[in-house]
Amino acid sequence: MKAFSDTPEWVEKTKMIEQPQSQGFFVEFFVFFLAEKGVVGKLIFVVGLFFSQPLVVQANAASAPIEISQPSLTIGIPDTLVNPKDVIELQKMLSELRRSLPKYHVATITFSAADGLDALRKDKPDFILAPTGFFATIDGSPAQNTYKIATRINLKSGDPEQSVGAALAVLNDRKELVSLADLQHKTAQSGLPNTIDSWLSVRNELKKNHYDDEHFFSKISFSNNAYPDVLSALLNKKADVGIIPACLLENLEEQGLIKKGLIRIVHQKKDSPLGCRHSTDLFPDISLWAAEGTPREEVKDLTIALYKTGGDLSRQWVPNVSERRIMELFERLKEGPYRYLRDITPAALYERHKGAVWFVFLLFVFLLLNELRLNVLIKRRTAMLANALLEKDNFEAKAIKVRKALNAYEKRSIVQQMSGMIAHELSSPLGSIRTYVTLLKMEGSSKIPFSKEVKQKALNGIEEQVLTMSKIIDRVRGYAKNNYSRQEDCDLALLLKKSAGSLIAERGRQLENQIVFDWSVRTYYPIKGNALELQILFLNLLRNAADALSDDVSGTIHVKISKDARAEQWLCEIENPASQMSQSQLEMINEKSYSVSTKTTGLGIGLSICRGICDRHGASLSFQLADKKLKAALRFDILPEGQSAQIGG
Structure with missing residues (x-):
């Protein structure tokens, strides 16, 4: 008061x-x-x-x-x-x-x-x-x-x-x-x-x-x-x-x-x-x-x-x-x-805080316009994203189609690559059949007829060799039809020997003295894998090495198997001369996308096929250049016996 x-x-x-x-x-x-x-x-x-x-x-x-x-x-x-x-x-x-x-x-x-x-x-x-x-x-x-x-x-x-x-x-x-x-x-x-x-x-x-x-x-x-x-x-x-x-x-x-x-x-x-x-x-x-x-x-x-x-x-x-x-x-x-x-009337408040009111109003207008701009941009970017996703889906569909085609082409390429190997494997049963047929033909000119046991033995031999040939053909046809292969116990040294034999049968006996194996004959090198695919892998690498020796008669291909105890892996090395290879070329072939053939340096033939097989077997493939020699190094995991797996192709 x-x-x-x-x-x-x-x-x-x-x-x-x-x-x-x-x-x-x-x-x-x-x-x-x-x-x-x-x-x-x-x-x-x-x-x-x-x-x-x-x-x-x-x-x-x-x-x-x-x-x-x-x-x-x-x-x-x-x-x-x-x-x-x-x-x-x-x-x-x-x-x-x-x-x-x-x-x-x-x-x-x-x-x-x-x-x-x-x-x-x-x-x-x-x-x-x-x-x-x-x-x-x-x-x-x-x-x-x-x-x-x-x-x-x-x-x-x-x-x-x-x-x-x-x-x-x-x-x-x-x-x-x-x-x-x-x-x-x-x-x-x-x-x-x-x-x-x-x-x-x-x-x-x-x-x-x-x-x-x-x-x-x-x-x-x-x-x-x-x-x-x-x-x-x-x-x-x-x-x-x-x-x-x-x-x-x-x-x-x-x-x-x-x-x-x-x-x-x-x-x-x-x-x-x-x-x-x-x-x-x-x-x-x-x-x-x-x-x-x-x-x-x-x-x-x-x-x-x-x-x-x-x-x-x-x-x-x-x-x-x-x-x-x-x-x-x-x-x-x-x-x-x-x-x-x-005075707290609206007019007085406006007059007192005119600057702040206008600032807030302009800020609100700016935020409103910015919100409208953002909405337009969001709609535009959403449409662009939708188009990009649609193109991505289309591209993925095309990629899947291309991958399937490439897979089929790879299968066909592998089958084609196996032609020499199959011919080598079929030559033995065909030779046996020819021998049995020749014996049966000799009965007519012989003064002493063959006994039933001899004839039956010859017929059984022919039948047995025909079954062997049938198994080889069925194995190849089954691999070409299926997208996966079951893995089994394999001997790495034996597979290399078979691949080398197929290459010698394909290129001639002169390669026998140019391929040198460096491992103990009595040692067993167990791995898990598909024997047919691994033979194709080694055959391609040996072919590349043989191509590099086409101009060098005195050159040799060294094949070595050793154990990397620390990594618990088998190390397989295939070495051949590569006097004309440069460091840039080495970097190129170490790229996964490289598949161009360079026969003068011993690379490129089926290189993409080789990498695909390595990926399916969990193996690694790399190339090293030292003293004008190219070395292809393959590493396989040493797996316990009895373990097997199916790897999608």
């Missing part, structure tokens, strides 16, 4: 500033003369002194008429500047200005601080003496209506920007009121609600300490002046807390208007540049402003008078005092020029 109480005839109180310097000494004399009187008597004396000042001013005006030709220089003073110390100091200031500016008639105008801008527009003073932040608390922009000239120095402060504040005063006998928290829900009395050295600085302190500044006290009453109104309410126990300007209590105690120890300050600030007790942050003191429209010559003369070297005023007034601290206070409290922050 907030209430106002007005001191009667407050307008006349500050007219004592008009009195001459001699009247100022008179006032000071009586103030100190009554230092030993009671508190109530002192307050009555000061109030009576304020009421007596209009008569003094009128008497002075009657005894010293003003020349009409003398230009007037008026200074506006708000009615809230009635602190006795301020009154005396301002009176001295006016007297000094009158002495420094003899060509001007320096006069004062007291205006109502509550009326603010309306009072200034009505009275139109040339200069205004106002407390700090005064123009920020009234309607109108100070930057458009007034211009700061100087700021008063508080001689008790070491920093002009930290000169005034507020103090939370309580009676010393209220022992329960010690901290700021103890004042919550108590009644309070303050000066005007829009003054920095009173209620506003207290609100700022409450905010900083995380309290509800507008509902901290159970009741807050406001009056025009801290002295004597606020102190009277506190002394009469009409309020628990009195909010007074900093240094006011010290000034009154020094002048004997308040007994020392009667009033105590709560929540005192430590390590402050101000040498007075206070409870809030500090701000600049009273400032002198030039009103808009004041002649520049008057502003210049007054400024020179204030800052004149050696003058009394130059020690009390300084320029260039920032109001940053004041504006931060107003922004935190949403008062003065920041009061619009209290």
Whole structure:
């Protein structure tokens, strides 16, 4: 709850500033003369002194008429500047200005601080003496209506920007009121609600300490002046807390208007540049402003008078005092020029956050357009992906078809490759059949007929050899028809011997002395595999090696079998001369995709078939070039006996 109480005839109180310097000494004399009187008597004396000042001013005006030709220089003073110390100091200031500016008639105008801008527009003073932040608390922009000239120095402060504040005063006998928290829900009395050295600085302190500044006290009453109104309410126990300007209590105690120890300050600030007790942050003191429209010559003369070297005023007034601290206070409290922050209507919020609203709107538009762009891109990329997947499916179908065709071609190629081997295997049973037929033909020319046993033996031999030939043909036909082959125990050395025999039968007996086997004859080299495919594998490699010897009659083919104990593998090596092979060619044939025939170096014939057979048997095939000799290295796993598997072809 907030209430106002007005001191009667407050307008006349500050007219004592008009009195001459001699009247100022008179006032000071009586103030100190009554230092030993009671508190109530002192307050009555000061109030009576304020009421007596209009008569003094009128008497002075009657005894010293003003020349009409003398230009007037008026200074506006708000009615809230009635602190006795301020009154005396301002009176001295006016007297000094009158002495420094003899060509001007320096006069004062007291205006109502509550009326603010309306009072200034009505009275139109040339200069205004106002407390700090005064123009920020009234309607109108100070930057458009007034211009700061100087700021008063508080001689008790070491920093002009930290000169005034507020103090939370309580009676010393209220022992329960010690901290700021103890004042919550108590009644309070303050000066005007829009003054920095009173209620506003207290609100700022409450905010900083995380309290509800507008509902901290159970009741807050406001009056025009801290002295004597606020102190009277506190002394009469009409309020628990009195909010007074900093240094006011010290000034009154020094002048004997308040007994020392009667009033105590709560929540005192430590390590402050101000040498007075206070409870809030500090701000600049009273400032002198030039009103808009004041002649520049008057502003210049007054400024020179204030800052004149050696003058009394130059020690009390300084320029260039920032109001940053004041504006931060107003922004935190949403008062003065920041009061619009209290307005939360949509229009006010838009006006206050126009930049942010437009940023969010443009960001939303950007995100919306980006979303549309992403949708278009997603549809486009989805269509492209669908087409790619369709092409992939078509390609895979074609690849499967091609693989089947290649597999069939490989089977046919293998069958074709087996022609020489089959001819070699069929030559033996055919020779036996021819022998038996020849014996039977000899019976007609022989004088001694053959016995039935001999004839039957010959016929049985023919039948047996025919069955052998039939098995060989069925085995080849079965391999060509099926896509898999069953693996069985095989002897690696025996398969190499058979493949070499097939090659010798195919190429001629001259190869018998050019193929050299390097292994123990009695050693068994067991592996798991399809004997027919492995024979074709070895036959192709031996053919490549034989092709490399076509121009070198003295060359030899070395076939070696050894055991790699560490890897548990059989290592089969077929080595032949390769004087014309380069390192680049070696790299090419080691690529799985290479299948071009290079007969002069002994490579390329059925190389893709060889790799396919190796893959089906879990074997590895690599080529090495050293000392102008090419070595084909085959590695087979040593598998336990009895293990077999079917490997898809």
